[in-house]
Amino acid sequence: MKRKLYRFAALTIVIVLLTTFINTDSINASINSKYPWVHVTIQKETNRTESKDWIKALDEALDTLPSHIVTGIKSENGLNVTLTVESNEKWSGRAYPDLTTGIYFNEQPSSKNYPLDSEPPILNGFSHNEKFYVALHELGHIYFFRSEKDTHDFQTFEKIVSTKNAEGEISWLEEPSTIYPLSHKANQLAESAAEAFALFVVSPDILKACYPLQYNFMRQVFGREYTETPNSIITRINCKQ
Ligand SMILES: [Zn+2]
DSSP: HHHHHHHHHHHHHHHHHHHHHHHOOOHHSOOOOOSTTTTEEEEEOOHHHHHHHHHHHHHHHHHOOHHHHHHHTTTTTTEEEEEETTTTTTOOOEOSTTTTTTTESSSSSSSSOOOOSSSSSSSSSSOOOHHHHHHHHHHHHHHHHTTTTTOOOOHHHHHEEEEEETTEEEESSSSSSHHHHHHOTTHHHHHHHHHHHHHHHHHHHHHHOOOOOEEEHHHHEHHSSOOOOOOGGGGGGGGOO
């Protein structure tokens, strides 16, 4: 009788262990960034291919950034990146101002069409280019959050594009480069900075032509220039040329 019990217990333990390993394996069968300081967590995913493509787009976004900006993003803590699925939410990317939470990507947000007020524009799901753009936008947020302690780049950006009255209402000296920040009353300045950051890499010519103050500021921050790339993103730019 005792023996049977032992056997039963042993078998249970084996099963529990196996299930644990199988589960961790499927959830964590880790997708790694090529940057060892980028820590990827998969909270939920639509499928593995999609998750890999998000991290590939993130890596490509980091590849295009100058090393001093990458260093700013990396800071002492590295960067945490979480992939998730929030089908009831509109957002596709989110960056958190604290130094630990990092970036979240939503693989399947609620808006599937092309709403200019959602972040980002979504054309039948995310193309790789769109993921690249969202990644740049979120990295822009992280860069500006982390620069608040040293270079104060975000404060400089605020002063270049706006003034605020005593009630905290913004008067734009140069409006945000895309409709997105204007349609969201909250964090307009932070969103405007992240959009200009991403556009400086993807559509510098258009940014320069229509938003010279933002272009010149980003030129200073980046210390280099980029060449215009064909991208569906440009349709969201608020530029009547
Ligand atoms: Zn944003």
